[in-house]
Amino acid sequence: MLRFDPVSTRDEGGHEALSQLSFEVAAGEMAFVTGHSGAGKSTLLKLIALIERPSHGQIVVDGQALAKVGRGGIPKLRRRLGMVFQDHRLLMDRTVFANVELPLLIGGVAPAERGRRVRAALEKVGLLSYERQLPDSLSTGEQQRVGIARAIVARPAVLIADEPTGNLDPQLAVEIMGLFAEFQELGTTVLVASHDLPLIKRMHKRVVVLDHGRLVADIAAEEVL
């Protein structure tokens, strides 16, 4: 489902951000990518979403070799991904409903179907009663859940999240991670970048550890203590 076949890339300063990185995440698997700040976690996610391109190597997402995706194909690829960000990136002048509806509007889903799916996604993250509110009126945790609803509403094959609990208190962080685990159980491939080791350990999922852009450990779920 997700394959890095040894991938290297450099940052804007010319430093190697990822070096010879090879790993695979199977369909329906959930994995964490962890490491200290600057280890290459966010770069890895950016490569998956084609926000950046690798210098060397091949990345395959949902059967699609990203090297073959041209500029015009990027939107189509991103529609097959769900993305969750640390700062949730909601549109503050649009209601919760309108924010979650965005991927469906972009995908040309019929209005009635959009309404049904947006409400289902909001219900899933426990925010159905907030659909008419603006994001500003919600707490940080609620805003993050709106971001998650937006990421899953189009039923993506792959869900990637970059430090999705970075701004949340421990209790909320556990709730959010629980949501990701639920999506995995429904068959979605989930890759979460996080530096919150205690939280990662609590989730008992596979952990890929990066250090200075190199893969230093790949710990199976059952080995996570």
Place this chain on the structure above:
Amino acid sequence: MSAPAVTEKAVPRSERSQARRFAGWREHHGWSAAASLRRLGARPLGTLMTVAVLGLALALPLAFYLLLANVQSMGNALGRNPAISVFLKADQAGAQARLLAGELGQRAEVAAVTVKTPQQGLDELAALQGFSGAVHALDDANPLPWVLVVQPRAGLDAAAVDALAASLRGEQAVDLVQDSSQWRQRLDALLGVGHRVVLVLAGLLALAALLVVGNTIRTDIASRSEEIGVLLLVGASRAFVRRPYLYAGVWYGLFGGALASLLALAIELALAGPAAELDRAYGGSLMLGALPWWLLLGAPLAAAALGWIGARLVSAWQLYQAD
């Protein structure tokens, strides 16, 4: 019971998805048109100023067009029957004048020749304001010569009329030839320059309008860079992101063009009184006209197209940078 299932099977899946894609595309156009209009309404002062600048810029060529069209119309009315006045020498008598008139009337390039007696000339002079006293002072002495008014054949070009006038000057009995079509030629030349000036001006002002819309859209896009970033990340194509800005450009152009048409109409109304007076002074023969309806309706549409082009150029560049 089975009817819906049959219908479902009758339409291939690819056609259904294509129809849905088209419906989605159409729906987003409607949404973009309405959303861009709402955004314009959300900042009324800025929108009004942009529309006012566009309206004033586009009203200028319309006003010049109105002026030129009317000058041309006046020229047409006044120079409808260009004629060459042939003043015979003082020693020429009526019989010789009529003989020459008959000869000239035979020429292929001449449509008609009218003989004007010295008395008719004097009567015309007396009828002119300010000349009656001078005419009375002449008592019975009439110094005016016989005059032949030569009407060139219709459709004769300026060079042929010039050649005719030159040949008339060569006649022995002729003292002076006045070609009334000459002023018309000069006016036509001036109008040609005027038309070119209006075209150049219209081109420059259209470019200015395009830049005004482009700059407005540029600042609009810059202020919404975060929103654009989010849209691109969740899979929006550049066409999808661009659409509301294109509609904003169309609205700016449409409103600016409509204002330009209204301003041109206001200029027309403001000039209507003096123009009517001028027309009356010429016995109602000037045929002064208004701006044609197709131009008044076409100006907003052309301005909308300009707005679209301005928005398209700027948004393409900005989104290329953002993506």
